[in-house]
Amino acid sequence: xxxxxxxxxxxxxxxxxxxxxxxxxxxxxxxxxxxxxxxxxxxxxxxxxxxxxxxxxxxxxxxxxxxxxxxxxxxxxxxxxxxxxxxxxxxxxxxxxxxxxxxxxxxxxxxxxxxxxxxxxxxxxxxxxxxxxxxxxxxxxxxxxxxxxxxxxxxxxxxxxxxxxxxxxxxxxxxxxxxxxxxxxxxxxxxxxxxxxxxxxxxxxxxxxxxxxxxxxxxxxxxxxxxxxxxxxxxxxxxxxxxxxxxxxxxxxxxxxxxxxxxxxxxxxxxxxxx
Ligand code: MG
Ligand code: MG
Numbered sequence: 573x574x575x576x577x578x579x580x581x582x583x584x585x586x587x588x589x590x591x592x593x594x595x596x597x598x599x600x601x602x603x604x605x606x607x608x609x610x611x612x613x614x615x616x617x618x619x620x621x622x623x624x625x626x627x628x629x630x631x632x633x634x635x636x637x638x639x640x641x642x643x644x645x646x647x648x649x650x651x652x653x654x655x656x657x658x659x660x661x662x663x664x665x666x667x668x669x670x671x672x673x674x675x676x677x678x679x680x681x682x683x684x685x686x687x688x689x690x691x692x693x694x695x696x697x698x699x700x701x702x703x704x705x706x707x708x709x710x711x712x713x714x715x716x717x718x719x720x721x722x723x724x725x726x727x728x729x730x731x732x733x734x735x736x737x738x739x740x741x742x743x744x745x746x747x748x749x750x751x752x753x754x755x756x757x758x759x760x761x762x763x764x765x766x767x768x769x770x771x772x773x774x775x776x777x778x779x780x781x782x783x784x785x786x787x788x789x790x791x792x793x794x795x796x797x798x799x800x801x802x803x804x805x806x807x808x809x810x811x812x813x814x815x816x817x818x819x820x821x822x823x824x825x826x827x828x829x830x831x832x833x834x835x836x837x838x839x840x841x842x843x844x845x846x847x
Contacts, residue, residue, distance in 0.1 A: 578759060579776030580752055585817050585846045587677045588752070588778060591628060592815055592826025594672040595679030598622040599827075602642065602670070608662045608687050612644040616655035619670050628672035631680075631755045638799070643669040643682075645800070650784050650792060650809035651682075651746060652799045662689035665699040667811040671755050678755045680780045681827035682813035683707075698787070699808055702740065706785040706810040709734040709742075709763070713781045714816055714832060715839035718823045723770030723779070727762035730783050741790035743809075746801070748782045751815050755780075775820045782813030819846050 580588070598619040605618045620641040623630050630641035638654075645653035645667040646660070653667070660666060669682035684703040689696050709730040716729035734742055748761030759771040763783040771777065788807025795802060803809055815826045822844035825832030831843035 578750060578771055579774065580778055581776065582820065582847065584677075584752070585776065585778070585819050587675060588679070588815070588817060588826055589846060591672045591674040591677050591679035593829065594623055594626045594628045594674055595670055595681045595815070596827045596829055597626060598641070598670045598672060599668060599681055599683060602668050603683065603685065606660065606666060606668075606685060606687065608660055610660050612642075612646075612653070612655040612658045612660070615644055615668065616640050616642045623672045626672070628674040631671040631673040631678050634673070634755075641670060645669075645809070645811065647808055648803045648806045650743060650786065650801045650803060651811050652801050654797055654799050660687050662687055663692050663695050663699070665703065665808050665810065667809070669811065669813065676753055678751050678753070679827050680751055680755055680813060680815050682782060682811050684810040684812060701737075702785065702787050702808055703810045705734055705737050705740060706783050707812045709783040709785065710781060710812040710814060711832075711835045711839070713763070713783065714814060714823070714825060715836055715841045717773060717779070717781070717816060717818065718836070718841045720773040722772055723759060723761060724766050724768065726781060728765045730781075731764045734783065734785055739787060741786045741788060743784040743786065743790050743792065745790075745792050746784055748780050748813070751778055751780045773818055775818055777818040778815065778826070780813055780815045782811065784809060784811045817846060819844070821847055
């Protein structure tokens with residue numbers, strides 16, 4: 573079915589630019605609002621305002637049983653943290669995931685930051701290193717996509733980048749995904765090496781690449797709220813994500829304002845706007 577398959581038409585790819593940029597704008601606003609003393613529900617309101625003002629709809633709120641714009645996952649929470657009364661504290665490791673739908677098309681992106689804590693420089697440095705390694709894994713995966721023939725090449729590069737740090741673990745219970753008219757579509761995008769080649773990487777493929785990395789073990793559980801995924805060993809976790817389009821002339825990171833140019837430059841990859 574047109575638009576529901578793995579590969580979008582050039583027209584469909586163009587429709588994914590707006591939701592990608594609106595998702596980026598929402599996350600930028602949240603990042604500016606993160607500080608000690610802010611509640612996760614306040615951050616949620618910031619993102620919702622940006623998305624609705626920009627003519628979009630928070631797509632997470634379309635998930636059955638979920639009514640928020642963001643997932644905010646703190647410290648040992650990996651993903652799917654539910655915004656609420658929790659107040660961020662100095663030194664917290666905060667992962668924020670958001671998605672905007674515009675005219676029926678979706679964006680999905682996430683970042684991780686550490687709330688400053690001058691009294692605990694070692695804790696802050698350790699958490700920042702985890703966030704940085706996860707982000708490095710994401711960009712290595714995106715760079716791999718630019719030259720890949722099949723999707724399994726992406727996961728191999730993510731793992732290669734992250735596992736330079738012996739102590740870190742890459743979650744296997746949760747993976748990336750195709751994105752388009754639905755936020756979650758085929759194909760799965762693994763963050764680690766897999767034996768099957770996966771989908772062919774060719775024009776029209778749009779994927780959300782999203783490594784989830786812990787500072788310890790990779791076993792996780794879901795809290796009683798039915799959503800929040802936490803590490804079983806209580807180790808910290810980070811999560812970075814971008815939605816990326818493959819098109820006739822190259823790749824373009826839909827949820828980065830510059831298409832990923834700055835972060836892809838070290839890999840020798842030059843993203844190309846969708847024609
Ligand atoms: Mg996401
Ligand atoms: Mg996703």
